[in-house]
Structures are given as structure tokens and as C-alpha cells.
Amino acid sequence: MDKTLRVVEQIRRGEVRAAARLIRELDDGVPAARETLKHLYRHSGRAHIVGLTGSPGGGKSTLTDRLIRYLRQEGKTVGVIAVDPTSPFSGGAILGDRIRMQRHATDDGVFIRSLATRGHFGGLSASARAVITVLDAMGKDYILVETVGVGQDEVEIAATAYTTILVTVPGWGDDIQALKAGILEVADILVVNKADREGASRTYQELLQMLELRVPQGKMAWRPPVLLTQAKDNEGIEELLAAVRQHEAYLQGDASAFQAARVAKVRQEFLELLKEGVFRHLVEQLEADGRLAAIIQEILARRTDPYSASELLILELLGPVSQGAPRES
Numbered sequence: 001m002d003k004t005l006r007v008v009e010q011i012r013r014g015e016v017r018a019a020a021r022l023i024r025e026l027d028d029g030v031p032a033a034r035e036t037l038k039h040l041y042r043h044s045g046r047a048h049i050v051g052l053t054g055s056p057g058g059g060k061s062t063l064t065d066r067l068i069r070y071l072r073q074e075g076k077t078v079g080v081i082a083v084d085p086t087s088p089f090s091g092g093a094i095l096g097d098r099i100r101m102q103r104h105a106t107d108d109g110v111f112i113r114s115l116a117t118r119g120h121f122g123g124l125s126a127s128a129r130a131v132i133t134v135l136d137a138m139g140k141d142y143i144l145v146e147t148v149g150v151g152q153d154e155v156e157i158a159a160t161a162y163t164t165i166l167v168t169v170p171g172w173g174d175d176i177q178a179l180k181a182g183i184l185e186v187a188d189i190l191v192v193n194k195a196d197r198e199g200a201s202r203t204y205q206e207l208l209q210m211l212e213l214r215v216p217q218g219k220m221a222w223r224p225p226v227l228l229t230q231a232k233d234n235e236g237i238e239e240l241l242a243a244v245r246q247h248e249a250y251l252q253g254d255a256s257a258f259q260a261a262r263v264a265k266v267r268q269e270f271l272e273l274l275k276e277g278v279f280r281h282l283v284e285q286l287e288a289d290g291r292l293a294a295i296i297q298e299i300l301a302r303r304t305d306p307y308s309a310s311e312l313l314i315l316e317l318l319g320p321v322s323q324g325a326p327r328e329s
Contacts, residue, residue, distance in 0.1 A: 004032070008039045011138050016111060019138050023113055026130045037130055044136035047079070048248050049265075051161030053147040053186070058167040059193040060146050062231035063240070068104050070241050071142055078104075079135030079143040080112040081128055111135060129160060129269050158186035159268035162261050163247045165189045165240070168207075170199035184210060187224050189243045195228035195236065204228060221257065222250050282317070 010018035025033035050067075052060045064080060071078050104110040113135075115128055128145065135143050147157050158164045166187035184190075190211075192203050207226045225243050229236030251258040286292035295313070298304045 004036050004039060007036050008043070008137075011040060011134060012043055014108075014139055016108070019111065019134055020113075023127075023131050023134055026134070027115065027127045037133060040137040041133055044133045047132075047136040047140050047143045048163065049132060049136075049143045049145065049161045050244055051145045051147065051157035051164045052167060053157050053164065054167030054191075058169050059229075059231045060167050063165075063167060063191070063193060063229065063237070064144050064146050065104075066231055066234055066237040067144060067241060067244075068110060070237060072104070072107060072109055076141040077109040077139065078111075079132075079138065079140035080110065081131050081135070081143065081145045082112065082114045083128055083145070083147050111138065111140065129272065132160070156268065159264040162251060162258075162265075163188050163244050165191055165244070167191045167193050168203065169194045170197040170203045188222065188247050189240070190224055190226045191229055191236075191240060192226065193229045193231055195230050196233075200228060221254060222247065 007018055007022060011022065022033055022036055026037065052064055054060055061082065064082070068078050068080065104112065113131055115131065132143055132145065145157060145161060164186050166184070166189070168191070170192065190207050192200055192207065194200070195204075204226055211224060211226070227236055227240055227243060229240060231237065251261060283292070286295075295304075295309050299306055299309060
């Protein structure tokens with residue numbers, strides 16, 4: 001059997017060592033790993049992907065740890081991708097909560113992978129989507145993706161996960177302001193974690209009010225619930241998992257909503273791969289023919305600027321944006 005197909009079959013059988021080796025090679029950019037991923041893709045699409053996002057220190061890792069435990073008690077298999085804001089050179093330090101998550105490392109039904117952001121600022125690392133495909137093809141029932149942080153531009157997880165959990169904590173006024181600026185749009189479930197802190201009730205009420213302002217009552221098929229949790233004390237986790245299940249059932253019962261989620265996921269993945277491939281190919285080409293060095297010298301000499309230079313190069317390589325062929329009268 002061809003080596004690629006052999007690896008595909010090993011991963012489909014749930015062999016952890018084969019999956020770990022492929023994920024490491026994908027993260028390192030090994031070309032053969034990309035070929036294996038192409039074969040695996042057709043065997044993915046069955047897992048329910050849950051994204052957890054929110055500012056650092058909100059307790060996302062502890063929530064993830066608790067969700068793993070409850071899902072395993074129900075006999076569900078779980079894949080976990082934890083995206084760390086770490087150095088791709090040193091590997092960085094795994095946060096304390098990630099260490100506690102390792103209590104599941106000896107469980108054959110759980111696969112946990114920590115990934116460095118590698119300079120990617122959208123909340124997901126460049127290789128995270130590939131790892132999702134591997135874990136999906138591996139047969140995991142649920143894939144939990146914990147992202148670096150949250151901000152107005154860090155909403156990629158909403159286009160990758162089927163259910164997005166937005167985690168905040170009491171007393172973070174800046175977080176609530178950020179939500180008002182638009183990040184609320186990504187959430188299917190809102191969680192006020194560390195609910196034993198002062199101000200939890202106020203944060204809870206503010207989120208409810210913001211949801212009411214966002215969409216008038218009765219105009220929204222799925223209304224995101226707001227939940228209070230204390231992850232470290234294991235409080236509110238059953239309610240959170242129930243909300244995840246309710247959203248999953250909602251998607252399964254609403255063909256148009258589920259199709260919209262699938263389209264968003266595939267579109268995001270395709271465009272990211274396209275952007276990555278085009279950029280890499282273009283830089284290699286510009287470096288090979290010396291144009292990149294020449295353009296940089298022109299910018300340094302102030303004979304042009306980076307904005308004009310990049311626009312002219314795009315126009316030269318791709319031409320003007322087509323407005324489509326004129327319609328026949």
C-alpha cells in the first residue's frame with residue numbers, strides 16, 4: 001500500500017501516533033503531509049466543532065478541561081486544539097490551565113494538541129484548520145478549539161466552528177466595550193465565567209441587554225443564551241454543555257442554518273489557503289528575479305511608497321478587477 005494511503009488508514013482507525021506524527025509534519029510544513037491531508041479531507045465533516053474565544057485570563061482552558069470531562073463521561077470522543085501565543089522558535093510555555101488539561105492525556109478517547117500562533121493574529125494559527133481535519137477524520141465526536149484571544153478582527157473562529165462560545169469575566173469593562181463594537185456577532189453562546197466575582201450579575205445583565213438591542217425579540221431563530229459559570233469549581237458546566245447540545249440540535253434541525261455554517265467554514269478555509277499559497281509563491285518569485293530588493297530600495301529612497309508600490313505590483317500581476325462581461329440587450 002502507498003505510504004500516504006497507509007497513514008490515512010491508520011488515522012481513520014484512530015491511531016494516535018500516526019495522527020500526532022502527521023500533525024507535527026503539518027505544523028512544520030512538510031510537503032508530504034499536505035498530500036496526506038488531501039486524502040483525509042474526504043473522510044472529515046462528521047465532528048461537531050466548538051470554538052472557545054475570549055480575552056486571556058478568562059478561564060477558557062479550565063472551561064475546556066471541564067467540558068472534556070463531561071463529554072467523556074457520556075462516552076464521546078474529543079479532540080482539542082489549544083492555540084498558544086507562543087514563540088515558534090522556542091516553543092513557548094504552556095499555560096498552567098493547559099497543564100491541568102493534560103490529565104486527559106492518557107485517555108485514548110481524547111487527543112490534545114497545542115499550537116503556536118506563529119505570528120497569525122486571527123485567533124487561529126495557520127495550521128489549526130489542518131489539525132481540525134485530521135481530528136475529524138480520526139473520528140472524534142467533538143473538536144474543541146480554544147483561541148488566543150478576542151478583538152474586533154479576531155473572529156475567524158466563528159467561521160470555523162459550528163458553535164462559538166464567547167467567554168468573558170466580571171469587572172472587565174473594556175471587554176464589554178469591545179463586545180459592543182461588534183465582537184458579539186460571533187457568539188452562539190455567551191459565558192460569564194468566574195461568576196463568584198463582584199460584578200457578575202451586572203455583566204450578565206449588560207450582555208442580555210446587548211442581545212436585546214442586537215435583534216428585536218422574535219426576529220432571531222437562535223437567540224444566544226448567557227450563562228454564569230465558575231469553571232474552577234465545576235459550576236455551570238452541565239448547563240454550558242446543554243447549551244452546546246441545543247445549538248447543535250438547532251443546526252441539525254434547520255437545514256439553511258447548517259448549510260450557512262458549512263459554507264462559512266469551507267469558504268474561510270479555502271480563502272486562507274489561497275491567500276497563503278499566493279503570498280508564498282509571489283514572494284518566492286519576486287525574490288528570484290530581484291524585483292523585491294529593487295522595490296524595497298525604491299521605497300527606502302522615497303521615490304515611491306509601500307502603498308503605491310504594492311498597488312502597482314498587484315495591478316501588474318493580476319490586472320484590474322473585472323466587473324463582469326456586459327449583459328446582452
